[in-house]
Amino acid sequence: MDFNLSPELTELQARIRRFVADEVIPLERDPRCGAHGPDEALREELIGRARRAGLLSPHVAPAYGGLGLSHFGRSIAFEEAGYSLLGPVALNVFAPDEGNMHLLEEVATPAQKEQWLRPLAAGEIRSCFCMTEPAPGAGSDPSMLQTTATPDGDDYVISGRKWFITGADGARLAIIMAMVPGVGATMFLSDMAAPGIVLERNMDTLDRCFPGGHGVVRFDGLRVPASAILGELGQGFRYAQVRLSPARLTHCMRWLGAARRAHDIATDYARQRQAFGQAIGRHEGVGFMLADNEMDLHVSRLTILHCASVLDAGHLALHESSRAKVIVSEAVWRVADRCVQILGGQGTTSETAVARIFADMRAFRIYDGPSEVHRWSLAKHILRGVKPHAAAGGHA
Incomplete structure (x- = not known):
């Protein structure tokens, strides 16, 4: 598969990266971020900033106000949005709204789309x-x-x-x-x-x-x-799968961005912090953790891009989405955990974004199916002779 980015997608990636750095990260310490997420006033401010930047709801069809990105395009945009925990909120690609918008586009009647999808895509409602x-x-x-x-x-x-x-x-x-x-x-x-x-x-x-x-x-x-x-x-379970396979993957995209942010923070710290006569990154104990982070991030990104390409080509089998969810959720968790360890005491505080990423990311190994259930599902496919590396396949 060709994972090279088109000029248009490269430009969009850069725009989102600048937007998150300039417009979103400065709001991370806003007091309107509470125990149950950003409040409505902060959400509306973030949505307004993305709307003015022309970046709102990039996953939704242009007919409903979005950019109409393919799944491959979403993998690029959502990773960049996830670099800040507030980024997906700003771009209106956070869960569960993003998955719900996808489901409504696929299943809803025209009247239902006008009533619910259009205001969701505009960020007017949740x-x-x-x-x-x-x-x-x-x-x-x-x-x-x-x-x-x-x-x-x-x-x-x-x-x-x-x-x-x-x-x-x-x-x-x-x-x-x-x-x-x-x-x-x-x-x-x-x-x-x-x-x-x-x-x-x-x-x-x-x-x-x-x-x-x-x-x-x-x-x-x-x-x-x-x-x-x-x-x-009577088709509720079938529609749940219409929503679930792409939603598992978009979670992976967003959390990859967050893991990359944690890794960047830990890397900067490892360059600057001195111990035992040199920067701590030069000690193998820390340097190897950074190397392992780089490998986990790389494998996660390749997994996501592969699955996004398969989705764009037609259909992603449930066992493939299960495999991707386990690979990425566990890899990005390892990255966040190592970053806490590299930062030492700093990693357990709010001095950087790493502790917050670490805490928020933990649940990803549970929601949309815990890793153990996905492994069980994959094992059943293996025992039935279904190759887990197949490019497509049927429902579980």
């Missing part, structure tokens, strides 16, 4: 994706879905409880996965202000980069019309 449930409900095993949507005349009445719902606090749109009795899992669209939706609480988590944090949401007889069905009845 959204959440309501699938994960407390035990005994759906987590890594979506077949355990407990939330129900019961037909009642021309409407559906949704009841159930969700948690770890990223961005629920302050979201305008909810995409809800529920089981329709006798039909199967189905996705529904709802205004979060609708009667019957209760945000019980925000969960205190290690990460602080997602606007709205992570909420516990209860549906108490939420009534939605049939026109709120996203796609077709």
Whole structure:
């Protein structure tokens, strides 16, 4: 595969890099960054800056206000955005909105796109994706879905409880996965202000980069019309995969940028900090960690570019997205961990961005499927004789 960048993509990469350095990184210490992510005023300021720079929602089709980047193009843009934990918020490519916009583009009706996709792409509203449930409900095993949507005349009445719902606090749109009795899992669209939706609480988590944090949401007889069905009845799990494979990859892109930032900070420190008669980077203990970082970053980028190219060519098999998610999530975590170690005591403080990257990145090995589940899925493919290095393949 040819991973050379076109002149247009090279220029866009440079623009985003300058924008993040000049417009985003200076806001990282803004007091509006709280325990549950940047507040709405800060998000709106970041969105406004990206809009003025012509960089807003680069993944969305131009018809809805974006730049219409291919998956390969997104891999370049999203890495640059991820160099600051606020960068994805500014460019409107943060989770879950980015994945939700992709899903709406692929599945929604024209009316649903006008109602929800257009304002999402403009950064005017936020959204959440309501699938994960407390035990005994759906987590890594979506077949355990407990939330129900019961037909009642021309409407559906949704009841159930969700948690770890990223961005629920302050979201305008909810995409809800529920089981329709006798039909199967189905996705529904709802205004979060609708009667019957209760945000019980925000969960205190290690990460602080997602606007709205992570909420516990209860549906108490939420009534939605049939026109709120996203796609077709009973096809919810299939649409989840439409969203999930690209979303796993875009997480990899953004966190690669964050890992590169941590590595750059650690490298500068290793050049300057003196110990035992020389810069610490010249000691093998530190120098080898920097070398290992470089290799992990390189392998992660090649993995992402390969998968993005496969997506652009047609279809990325679930086992390929599983493989990429494990490779990259564990590689960038190793990078962040080494950077903390190189910085020593500094790495455990807010003196640099490394500690914040380290804390925010840890959850990536869990969400969108923990590494252990992906390894289990890959093992099943291997035992069935499906080569994990195939360029394409069917659903798991």
